[in-house]
Amino acid sequence: MGESAAREMFAPRHCTAGPIAPLPGEPPAQAQDWLGSATLLPMLHYRLAQPPEELNVRTYAFVVVTALNAPANRVPCRFKSRVVACMTAILSQMDDRHYATYIETFSGTYDLVDFLMESFLLFKDLIGKHVYPSDWMAMIMVQNRVFLRAINTYADTMNQKFLNNDDFEVQLWNNYFHLAVAFITQESLQLEHFSPTKRNKILAKYGDMRRLIGFAIRDIWYKLGSHKICFIPGMVGPILEMTLIPEEELRRATIPIFFDMITCEHATSGNFHKFENEIILKLDHEVEGGGGDERYMQLLETILLDCAAEKPMLRPQVQHFVALVKGLLIRLLDYRTVMSDDSRNNRMSCTVNLLNFYKDINREGMYIRYLYKLRDLHLEGENYTEAAYTLLLHSRLLKWLDETCSPQFESHGSQTQRQLKETLYDTIIDYFDKGKMWEEAITLCKELAEQYENEIFDYELLSKRLEKQAKFYENIMKILRPKPDYFAVGYYGQGYPPFLRNKVFIHRGKEYERREDFQNQLMSQFPSSVRLNTTTMPGDDIRNSPLQYIQCFTVQPVLEIPPRLKNKPVPDQIINFYKSNYVQRFHYSRPVRKGPVDPNNEFASMWIERTTFTTVYKLPGILRWFEATDMKHTTLSPLENAIETMESTNEKILxxxxxxxxxxxxxxxxxxxxxxxxxxxxxxxxxxxxxxxxxxxxxxxxxxxxxxxxxxxxxxxxxxxxxxxxxxxxxxxxxxxxxxxxxxxxxxxxxxxxxxxxxxxxxxxxxxxxxxxxxxxxxxxxxxxxxxxxxxxxxxxxxxxxxxxxxxxxxxxxxxxxxxxxxxxxxxxxxxxxxxxxxxxxxxxxxxxxxxxxxxxxxxxxxxxxxxxxxxxxxxxxxxxxxxxxxxxxxxxxxxxxxxxxxxxxxxxxxxxxxxxxxxxxxxxxxxxxxxxxxxxxxxxxxxxxxxxxxxxx
CATH class of the missing domain: 1.20.58.740 (DOCK DHR2 domain, lobe C)
Structure with a gap:
């Protein structure tokens, strides 16, 4: 087909700006081929009688509408990439004069707003869907450069026409911010993921486009004036996502936006609770997804505190907020580090640290979210007792009421609190049964029986529940429950993560688990660690060493007599349970020699050095181990040791x-x-x-x-x-x-x-x-x-x-x-x-x-x-x-x-x-x-x- 034929067939159709359609007698594929022809655009631009500005404007409008109206599930990817290529080529040939001419063609404000919003939606869609293969880096970078220029040009238009109070368009500005953040966070611009050679080539030819648009976002934000409050808390998440990009100058330029948001909300409502709640929620998702690092935590703390120093009225509240966010970031970074680790124990520890943090700051939704993550980890390891205690924490947030559950429980459907609590109790009882913790299961059965008998009067359910409860009593008296051993484990050295470093934990062993087996499994989690063969507390040289040291030895649980059992006749099957459960104190006794040693009578000089460990919570609990927060050292004389030995012997005989x-x-x-x-x-x-x-x-x-x-x-x-x-x-x-x-x-x-x-x-x-x-x-x-x-x-x-x-x-x-x-x-x-x-x-x-x-x-x-x-x-x-x-x-x-x-x-x-x-x-x-x-x-x-x-x- 000749040039004149092309003009006659294609140019009039551009003016209509309608969706592409096959010409009469031509198949759809041929029309698509014309649109993607390599010679089409130069032929239209240079050979048509119309001025280039008018032709470019009409062609661009046609391509934009075509791309917007193309159904994603019916248009071949090959065709869409050609449409995007055409649009990119048109935009690359347009200068400021072309953009100005095109903007002036809109007769009214609403038409211009619609065009800008459609363009922003189109750009955001194209950025996220990758119409080109990922290895077409040159094509992708050309597209990004062209889009960046277009976005900045449209932003200038918005500054001129839609920033005044009368003409301010909230949705238009919102679309712009979301587009700019999507552009800056796209994978193809994250230069730190590329090899040094590839990164240097991109920087030499295109520069770091993240800085350019990031600085533009910052400048536009400060121009919004009193309209900033319209974007709080909606824009907290996108701005946070932008500040998490590991580029130092970009972070320094954009983190102050957070303090501006704090100031704006505080001026409006007297506090910044919305901002605080939103940034805590978004931080959890972003860091878990891979964003942020220790350097970001340091910059965030430094910049916000420096900004607060200039605002004495806000300083205490900002300092509290910074401490809160810093504590969350520490736990989130630890959690992200161990999630890819083979050690399930480390993942559980970090999960508990997070859920305890959310509980302390009264974030119930996030607290429940991590409770179920911990439950899943326990089920993977068949820790049914610990899984039951974990779900029990959720059940304690519910009441025996027929009210609909709060939004935090939306994942459980539209249940009432009573229904959800009963469902949780059934699951927990099943877990306790599998873990042979029938005493706990009986307690929950009694609570359910009380509801069935006196609240909902369902005697059929009551009878079934009492039958199950009776079975648990029978199990207590007839089924042997091996006593688990307890092990003290010390993690010494700077090579461990902060949640383990120079701390001692008391671990609850599994049934028939020997110390040697437990220790071998422990060493497999830290293959580079050095085992300490002593039971004494290591010195500062070990604690400050860059290496990893592990100390492991068996400790004896100290029976804590339940008040209800005091002064009562209690069978052995019952009391034996309490000797290794509901325990919080543990003894380790080490014999030492003092004074002259009689080779014929070692008892006269055998002293006992005893260390008493107290854990932060009783075992068993939501973990199979808890940190020992208190350690006391005492010494038993040889006579006291003899008394204790005789007591133990008599009890053993009995x-x-x-x-x-x-x-x-x-x-x-x-x-x-x-x-x-x-x-x-x-x-x-x-x-x-x-x-x-x-x-x-x-x-x-x-x-x-x-x-x-x-x-x-x-x-x-x-x-x-x-x-x-x-x-x-x-x-x-x-x-x-x-x-x-x-x-x-x-x-x-x-x-x-x-x-x-x-x-x-x-x-x-x-x-x-x-x-x-x-x-x-x-x-x-x-x-x-x-x-x-x-x-x-x-x-x-x-x-x-x-x-x-x-x-x-x-x-x-x-x-x-x-x-x-x-x-x-x-x-x-x-x-x-x-x-x-x-x-x-x-x-x-x-x-x-x-x-x-x-x-x-x-x-x-x-x-x-x-x-x-x-x-x-x-x-x-x-x-x-x-x-x-x-x-x-x-x-x-x-x-x-x-x-x-x-x-x-x-x-x-x-x-x-x-x-x-x-x-x-x-x-x-x-x-x-x-x-x-x-x-x-x-x-x-x-x-x-x-x-x-x-x-x-x-």
Missing amino acids: TMINQYQADWTLPINPLSMLLNGIVDPAVMGGFAKYEKAFFTEEYNQQHPEDRDKLARLKDLIAWQIPLLGGGISLHGKRVTDDLRPFHERMEECFKQLKKKVEKEYGVRELGSECGTPTKIHADRDLPPESPTSWTLQRSSGSMSASTTEEVVVTVGDTNVEVKMRKSKKKKKRSSMIFISEERERTSTLDCKRLSKKQEFRSDTNLSEPNEGNVSLTNANSRSLPAITGLSLTVVGGTEEVDSTRARRDSKSMSVCGTSDRTADRRSKGVINLLFKSKSSKTEDVKSGDPTKDSANHF
């Missing part, structure tokens, strides 16, 4: 007896090893080591302050005899024929041991009554030679005695006065032991007659010496495991036992006639721990230092 009473299928070997290790002097050395170390005249003269502690240790030794007797009796009934000689030797050793101990320290016997020894006077109030008095509950033989009597017994060489108080008691199912008639005839000391209750005293976990808990111990009862259901008899030397005991024994025991072994075992139950509360103990002490007495309890 626990073992309980286990073998409850389950006759357990193998006998562990019980055999435990008992033989104590009664056979050739194995453990017996009590001779303690006697040689502490029970000497020389030690008494050198340590007169240890009189009560020495009496305590003697009492512990004395009380171990009846416990050993019960264990050996039980062992004799369980032992096989091939181990009978071993058992007989163990019995012989025990007889010798018993004879010796009873002669030296008196007789302690476990009777059949449900008495709990209580102390009348504290030992420290008594003179050295004064008798020690005890008050014991005693029954006449009937389970529900109605009379009381008090019997005073003065015992043997030790002058121990024992008051046997007989008090009115209610019948308790758990206070008696049911045994077969045949077994009762077999032995009056049968360990199955042990009561199912034990009073667990706080000194079982010996605290620091300065707390005074050791000094409070009584010579004859403080160390007693206090088996509830067993009456106490103290006999000095080899004197006979109170004659009334034999009569009481024959009357106080009920006999179960069944021969069913299973039923018999169930009737025995377990030896329960009776927690004695602090208040009850204080009431029993009639005199003494109350401050010291209170320090003896949890």
Whole structure:
């Protein structure tokens, strides 16, 4: 086709500025080819009779409308790229005179506004959709240069025609700002992502176009005057996105816009809450998406504080805002750093740091957002208990109301708070069930049952909920829950991120997880770290080192007695749960040698250095670890160490007896090893080591302050005899024929041991009554030679005695006065032991007659010496495991036992006639721990230092 034909067919159509359409008799593809012809534009520009300005104007308008009207889903990408190429070529040939001519062609303001808005929308659409392949860098940069000139030219037009109060167009200016930010943040202009060679070529030929348009945005913003408030908070996000570009001069030029926004909103409303809320929300999304760095945080802080220095009235509020944003940026940058890390633990830690931050500043929506991120991380690692605690935080924000949920909960649909809370509870209960935390699941079941019974009256749901709750109770008593180990982990050195650097965390291990396995997994997360083989706190040389050091060792949880369990009979299955759950304090004990060392008796010089770690929250919780925020160091003397060891041994014997009473299928070997290790002097050395170390005249003269502690240790030794007797009796009934000689030797050793101990320290016997020894006077109030008095509950033989009597017994060489108080008691199912008639005839000391209750005293976990808990111990009862259901008899030397005991024994025991072994075992139950509360103990002490007495309890 010739040039004249082209003019005749194409030029008239340009004037219509309508959408492109095929000419009569021509296919659509051919019309598109004409538009994209390489010779079309020069032919139209130079050979047509019309002036170039008019032709360019008409052609440009036609191309713009064509591009706007082209449906994206029906127009081939090849055609759209040709349209954009045509428009780019036309704009590149237009100078200021052409733009001015074109603007003047609009007859009215509305037409011009429509054209500018359509052009801005078109530019923004083309910038975001990449009509050219990403490797066509030359074409993309040419387009950006042409678009930048057009945008700046249109901005000048807007400054002239639409900046006055009467003609101000908010939407037009809003479109301009969004277009300018989209242009400056497009991927093709982020030069830091390119190689140095490519970056240098672009800078040499096109320059850094981000600076040019960024400075233009800044200048236009300051020209808006009183209209700025119209763009707050809407423009906070786009301006923030622009300031996050890692270009120093651009950041310095645009960050002051934030202070101008603060000033503008404060002048209008007296505060800048809208700006603050918006920038916190947008910062979270932008930094998570990859924007920002530490340098940006520093610049933001410096520039805003410098600006605030010139405004004394605003300075305090701006300083608070800067501190808030800085804290958020620190946590966001940490979070972004670890999100690409293989360590799920680090991701969880940063997530918790963020959700705690949002909770502190009362940003509920963001807080919930990160709660669910943490929940997902826990489910990936099958941490169901921690996932349940995480969702529980969300449920606590809801009430049992039929009100529609607030906008923060829009992701959960249009539910009421009651519906959402119930749904969350169902999920949480399921998680707790999988994590074997049935105590927590029961608590939620009770709350749901209360709603079903008294609020919505849905008895069908109530019955199902109670069935599930009953199953949880059954699981507690029947299913074994292994105790997890706890590990202290220290991260030392400057090579760690701030949230780990030079901090100590207490980790909760998984079921059956050994320290070696845990440590290997820990080292795999930090392959460049150096393992510290000591348990002492490292010095400043380690802490300030640029390397990474890890310290890992096992710690023991300290039982915290729940108030509802104090002074109550509690089965072992229940109390064992609290020994490793709901714990916040942990002990690590390290033996050290002080003074001269006796090679024949290491106990005399074995001191214990104990470190007590206190975590910020109880474990388990929303994490499997928490930071140890407090560490206290104490030292236990050799005598205190011996007392603690004996306490632990006695408790271990009692626990073992309980286990073998409850389950006759357990193998006998562990019980055999435990008992033989104590009664056979050739194995453990017996009590001779303690006697040689502490029970000497020389030690008494050198340590007169240890009189009560020495009496305590003697009492512990004395009380171990009846416990050993019960264990050996039980062992004799369980032992096989091939181990009978071993058992007989163990019995012989025990007889010798018993004879010796009873002669030296008196007789302690476990009777059949449900008495709990209580102390009348504290030992420290008594003179050295004064008798020690005890008050014991005693029954006449009937389970529900109605009379009381008090019997005073003065015992043997030790002058121990024992008051046997007989008090009115209610019948308790758990206070008696049911045994077969045949077994009762077999032995009056049968360990199955042990009561199912034990009073667990706080000194079982010996605290620091300065707390005074050791000094409070009584010579004859403080160390007693206090088996509830067993009456106490103290006999000095080899004197006979109170004659009334034999009569009481024959009357106080009920006999179960069944021969069913299973039923018999169930009737025995377990030896329960009776927690004695602090208040009850204080009431029993009639005199003494109350401050010291209170320090003896949890």
